[in-house]
Amino acid sequence: MxxxxxxxxxxxxxxxxxxxxxxxxxxxxxxxxxxxxxxxxQVLELVAKAxxxxxxxxxxxxxxxxxxxxxxxxxxxxxxxxxxxLDLLTGDHTARVWVDGADRSRVxxxxxxxERDAVRDGSSVWxxxxxxxxxxxxxxxxxxxxxxxxxxxxxxxxxxxxxxEVGPTTATTVDTTQRVAGRDAYTLVLTPRTDATTVGSxxxxxxxxxxxxxxxxxxxxxxxxxxxxxxxxxxxxxxPAASTFDFxxxxxxxxxxxxxxxxxxxxxxxxxxxxxxxxTGSGWSAVVEIPAGKVPASIESNPTYERLTTAxxxxxxxxxSLVNVLRTDDxxxxxGAVPVSRLRAVAAD
Amino acid sequence: xxxxxxxxxxxxAGLALLGSELTGVxxxxxxxxxxxxxxxxPVLVAVAIRISSGDGGGPSRGPSFVTGIAGxxxxxxxxxxxxxxPLFLPLTVGVVAGDTIAGxxxxxxxxxxxxxxxxxxxxxxxxxxxxxxxxxxxxLAIVVAGTAIGAxxxxxxxxTLLSGDQVPIAEGLGRLLMIGLYTGLSMLGLAAVGLFISTxxxxxxxxxAATVVIAVTSQVLDQLPQLDALHPFLLTDSWLxxxxxxxxxxxxxVFDTNALLQLGWVVVFGALAFGRFxxxxxxx
Numbered sequence: 001m002x003x004x005x006x007x008x009x010x011x012x013x014x015x016x017x018x019x020x021x022x023x024x025x026x027x028x029x030x031x032x033x034x035x036x037x038x039x040x041x042q043v044l045e046l047v048a049k050a051x052x053x054x055x056x057x058x059x060x061x062x063x064x065x066x067x068x069x070x071x072x073x074x075x076x077x078x079x080x081x082x083x084x085x086l087d088l089l090t091g092d093h094t095a096r097v098w099v100d101g102a103d104r105s106r107v108x109x110x111x112x113x114x115e116r117d118a119v120r121d122g123s124s125v126w127x128x129x130x131x132x133x134x135x136x137x138x139x140x141x142x143x144x145x146x147x148x149x150x151x152x153x154x155x156x157x158x159x160x161x162x163x164x165e166v167g168p169t170t171a172t173t174v175d176t177t178q179r180v181a182g183r184d185a186y187t188l189v190l191t192p193r194t195d196a197t198t199v200g201s202x203x204x205x206x207x208x209x210x211x212x213x214x215x216x217x218x219x220x221x222x223x224x225x226x227x228x229x230x231x232x233x234x235x236x237x238x239x240p241a242a243s244t245f246d247f248x249x250x251x252x253x254x255x256x257x258x259x260x261x262x263x264x265x266x267x268x269x270x271x272x273x274x275x276x277x278x279x280t281g282s283g284w285s286a287v288v289e290i291p292a293g294k295v296p297a298s299i300e301s302n303p304t305y306e307r308l309t310t311a312x313x314x315x316x317x318x319x320x321s322l323v324n325v326l327r328t329d330d331x332x333x334x335x336g337a338v339p340v341s342r343l344r345a346v347a348a349d
Numbered sequence: 350x351x352x353x354x355x356x357x358x359x360x361x362a363g364l365a366l367l368g369s370e371l372t373g374v375x376x377x378x379x380x381x382x383x384x385x386x387x388x389x390x391p392v393l394v395a396v397a398i399r400i401s402s403g404d405g406g407g408p409s410r411g412p413s414f415v416t417g418i419a420g421x422x423x424x425x426x427x428x429x430x431x432x433x434x435p436l437f438l439p440l441t442v443g444v445v446a447g448d449t450i451a452g453x454x455x456x457x458x459x460x461x462x463x464x465x466x467x468x469x470x471x472x473x474x475x476x477x478x479x480x481x482x483x484x485x486x487x488x489l490a491i492v493v494a495g496t497a498i499g500a501x502x503x504x505x506x507x508x509t510l511l512s513g514d515q516v517p518i519a520e521g522l523g524r525l526l527m528i529g530l531y532t533g534l535s536m537l538g539l540a541a542v543g544l545f546i547s548t549x550x551x552x553x554x555x556x557x558a559a560t561v562v563i564a565v566t567s568q569v570l571d572q573l574p575q576l577d578a579l580h581p582f583l584l585t586d587s588w589l590x591x592x593x594x595x596x597x598x599x600x601x602x603v604f605d606t607n608a609l610l611q612l613g614w615v616v617v618f619g620a621l622a623f624g625r626f627x628x629x630x631x632x633x
Contacts (some may be wrong), residue, residue, distance in 0.1 A: 007627040014620035018613045022582075096600070108512055113431070113592050115511040128513035135513060234602075244598070250509040252420050 032177045033184040035208050040172040043186045043206055050211035055100040055239035058181065062093045062230040066320035068308065098240040106244055119247040126247040135249035137257045169193055169283030180205040180214040181232040197221070197284035197337050198322055210237065220321040227321045280346050285338050287346045292331030314344065363471050370479040374445065380483065383441040384490045390437060391429035391495030394418070399502045421506055422499030423518070426492040426525050427595070430532060433491055434588050439564035442536045445483045446543025447557030449476040450626065454551040460631050469627050473544070477619070480540040485533030492529040496522070514597040524599065528591045534607055535588045538614030539564055542584070545622040548629065584614055 038046070098106040109116040117128040123140040175187040185205040192199055198221055205215035215231030249255050278289045309316040315328040317340050325335040326343040334343045374380055398418050418424045430438075450473075453459040462472055499505070508521035516524070543560035550556050567585040570576055580586050587607040593600040 004628045008624035010620035011617075011624035014617045018617055021613070096596075108596065110593070110596070112589070113511075115513075115596060117512055126513075130511045130513060241598075247513060248515070249513060250515055252509075253513070 029179045031179075033179055033208075035177045035184055035186065038174055038186055040174050040188060043174055043188050044172075046186070046208075046211035047188075047204075047206055047213060048211070050207070050213070051102075053210050053212055053237065055098075056212070056235055056237045057096070057098040057240045057244075058232045058235035060095045060097050060230065061233050062095070062228075064091070064228045065225065066227055066322060068320055098244045100239050100242070100245065104245045106240075117247070119245060121245045121247075126249070128247065128249065128253075132254075133250075133252070134254045134256065135247075137249075137255065138260060139257065140260045175203070177208070178205055180207075181235045183214060183235065184208045185214055192284040194283065194285050195221070196281075196339075196342060198324070198339060199284055199337050205231065207235075218322060223321065280349075281336075285336070285342070287334055287336035287338060287343060289346065290333040290335075295327070295331065295333050312340065312344070314347065317343075363475065366471065366475045367478055370475045371482060374479045374483060380445070383444065384486060387433060387437065387441060387487055388490045388494035390433050391425045391491055392498050394429050394432065395422070395425045395495070395498045395502050417509065418499065418503060420504070421508065422501070422503030423496060423505055423508055423521055423525065425499030425503070426495030427528060427591075429495045430488060430491050430528065430591070431589070433488075434532065434535075435568060436561075436565065438487055438491075438532070438536065439539055440561050441487050442480070442484055442539050443543055443560035443564065444557045446480045446540040447547050447555075447560045448553045449480055449544050450547040451550050451553040451556045452547075454631070455553050463631055470623065473548075473622060473626050477540065477544050477622075480544065481537055484536035484540050485530065487536070488532035489529045492525050496525060510597045511592065511595050512597040516597070524594055527599075528594050531591045531594060531604060531607065532588070534604070534611060535585075535591075538584050538611040538618075541615040541618040541622070545618045545625065548622050548626040582610070582613075584610075586610065 094110045096108045096110065103122050104120060106117065106119045111131070114131040115128075116130070117126070119126040119128070125138040125140075127136040127138065128134075169192065171191045171193055173189045173191070175189045178185055178187055185207050188204040188206055190202040190204070192201075200219040200221040200223060203215075203217045203219070203226075204213050206212070207214050212235075214235065216229070217226035217231075218228040219225075220227045277294075278291070280287045280289065305316075309318045309327070311317075312326070315326050317327075318325040319340060323335065323337055324340050324343055325333065326340065326347060327333050328347050332347065334347050336343060395418065418428055450459065453462060463469060505518065507515040507517050508524070509515050539560065542563055543556065546559045546563075547553070547556040564585060567583050568588075571580055571583050571586055587603065587610050590603040590607055593603040
């Protein structure tokens with residue numbers, strides 16, 4: 001009888017071994033690496049130094065938990081355009097990133113059975129969409145920096161945006177070290193000094209050796225898990241092969257060429273000039289107000305609009321854990337990282 | 350299998366047993382019928398697209414490489430593989446894996462096999478190896494048949510990858526082969542599950558059906574966003590990872606992820622099969 005039990009022993013042990021093999025790297029990663037202490041200032045300098053990183057490639061993962069309803073991507077009543085724009089902001093994405101110096105980069109957003117690429121080589125940028133089989137070639141002429149916003153931003157880009165906010169509005173501290181993408185990293189915590197914002201804190205993981213921001217997490221006020229997270233799951237600091245940045249569209253693809261000249265911005269700015277967005281407040285609790293008429297009224301007939309927004313007194317609200325957007329009944333749109341009550345107060349003024 | 354000679358079975362050498370098992374599996378009409386049915390998938394796809402592409406072609410639907418077939422016949426193999434992966438492929442693997450032990454038990458040949466000094470462990474290993482070989486043969490049948498029919502019916506040229514880059518035909522064929530091998534690897538976990546279920550019963554059809562049900566259930570669970578945390582550990586989670594081999598540069602890390610995942614399932618269900626098979630009373 002006991003020999004029978006012994007034969008079942010592997011079956012009992014196997015799940016334990018597998019679970020251990022899964023858990024071991026997680027446990028190892030959870031232990032904070034020991035690094036020399038740094039002040040926030042020193043970590044910021046480290047970040048500034050990251051500009052000297054010659055090149056790298058890696059895999060980037062973006063996840064968001066903004067509390068938005070799941071949007072159907074197939075089936076009746078699907079509004080794929082709105083859904084795909086929202087999806088970029090709110091969905092979970094994996095992207096592969098290659099960077100060589102300041103002016104050559106490639107970002108590939110990996111979709112199911114498809115891929116979207118942005119390939120930049122100097123002043124030439126290719127935007128490729130495998131699902132539509134289209135390639136857009138953007139050529140910059142003149143001094144304008146034509147780097148279009150790529151669909152998923154690298155932590156470096158996001159960190160730059162966040163760091164420009166640092167100042168009297170934000171407390172900057174250094175938290176316990178962590179391991180991100182197999183690298184030892186400092187944790188820089190930015191905490192708004194005001195509590196009139198929905199943002200609780202922003203945490204940056206900064207590579208201790210290179211200064212490259214490896215991960216950005218945005219926490220909503222009072223939340224213990226990030227509402228938005230973008231970070232490398234793997235990174236390699238060798239300069240990618242030059243061929244990575246050569247893009248030739250396939251012969252059967254629809255190719256569109258756009259030329260950007262330095263004057264384009266002024267020309268496109270010649271729309272109704274009286275209707276510029278108005279900003280109330282500053283720093284974290286700023287509210288942006290877009291006057292009536294700038295947002296097409298047709299948005300109301302959009303099926304996704306109904307599904308995403310909830311009615312409040314005087315308008316409809318798109319509410320997420322980080323950002324709230326209020327569209328008043330008279331057509332104005334107010335948005336900010338603030339509670340809905342603050343939006344309504346600004347709208348009433 | 351029942352046709353293998355007693356002298357061979359008692360020879361004791363694992364290799365001989367493996368040889369007879371493989372001959373057994375691949376001498377069966379059923380195995381060839383399944384491989385032919387799998388090979389028919391790309392033929393159907395290619396013929397359907399060949400016929401329909403004549404009438405102007407409406408707005409294209411489905412994965413872009415299915416619609417890309419008309420322009421390049423080399424896509425037929427991959428597109429058919431993607432179509433076969435959810436049900437057709439696991440169905441055939443389930444039939445072979447579910448039959449391994451239960452099939453012998455139902456025909457009354459299991460106890461003769463166990464007379465050999467090779468022992469139960471070796472028999473289990475050999476049975477699994479036979480199923481594993483089929484796991485690789487099945488997707489390769491689709492890829493080879495698809496590439497052949499595609500080359501006959503459509504123009505063949507450099508392959509456009511999902512990343513928009515084009516690779517020459519030779520490299521493209523290499524990628525197709527890797528995709529076939531990747532899918533074979535993907536099926537190993539399911540074969541281990543089938544082997545275990547096959548040790549539980551003397552009714553092979555039951556074991557086959559249960560194996561297929563597990564593959565389908567796993568894919569359903571993989572679709573539920575509420576079970577996000579569970580997804581990386583699901584048997585079927587890496588099955589469609591083969592598309593990462595169609596990017597430029599290819600993301601070889603999917604091979605490692607898939608291999609680890611399948612290894613986990615093979616270890617757990619291999620151990621279960623060992624526990625069950627070495628303790629059970631073989632009456633038939």
